[in-house]
Amino acid sequence: MSGLLNQALAEGSIQLHAQASNWKQSLELAGAALEQSHRTTGEYTKAMVAAFEELGPYMVIAPGIALAHARPSDAVLSTGLSLVTLSDPVPFGNVSNDPVSLVIGLAAVDHDSHIDLMAALSELLMDVTKVNMLLQAENVEQVRTLLG
């Protein structure tokens, strides 16, 4: 009886109040959480960092929120998410939305099959109150309750 977001966040995919001193470490935390929850291999984390280097900080999609992702590839074992909150906000170099406190890692096996998941994620991230509660969550259970 859990929603799409909780299903997408497999065991090991949530890390709270993590420490990172720059965008790269922040993306690596989101990547490591995807690896730990068996969504991706280490190659995907490298691809996310490379994508950021190539395309810039556009992954910071809203104030304080980064959506870390790379292209669908063999490095994606299954579609899913990771969620990392940062104890100290990290500047990513995005003029309108820095600094980042919440990093969502996204892995998708193709371009289409995760659309329902993105709709659920969009609904969550549009809700400022919920995002603030997420950032303050002390443990994984609180996060899962919040996600429904």
Added chain:
Amino acid sequence: MKIIAVCGMGIGTSVLLKMNAEKVLGMLGIQATVQAADIAKAKVEGPTADIILTTPELVYQLEKMPGKVIAIDHVFDLVEIREKLTAALS
């Protein structure tokens, strides 16, 4: 009307932009198809699109397209999307 929502990978930001643009278009009562695309697909679909939605960092890669390029700072901000789409359509 044809609109494409573009991001680097075509799975994250562009999908969110597409969904929120569809909400805004629905509110405005405007009939349009919105496709999500990565940069490579945008180069194929872009020349026939009336409007290209993207994020500020990617605008320079899309400037040569005939359609209007709109940069969205905050993909969940329906007010920003509505204002910028309305301005582009008027």
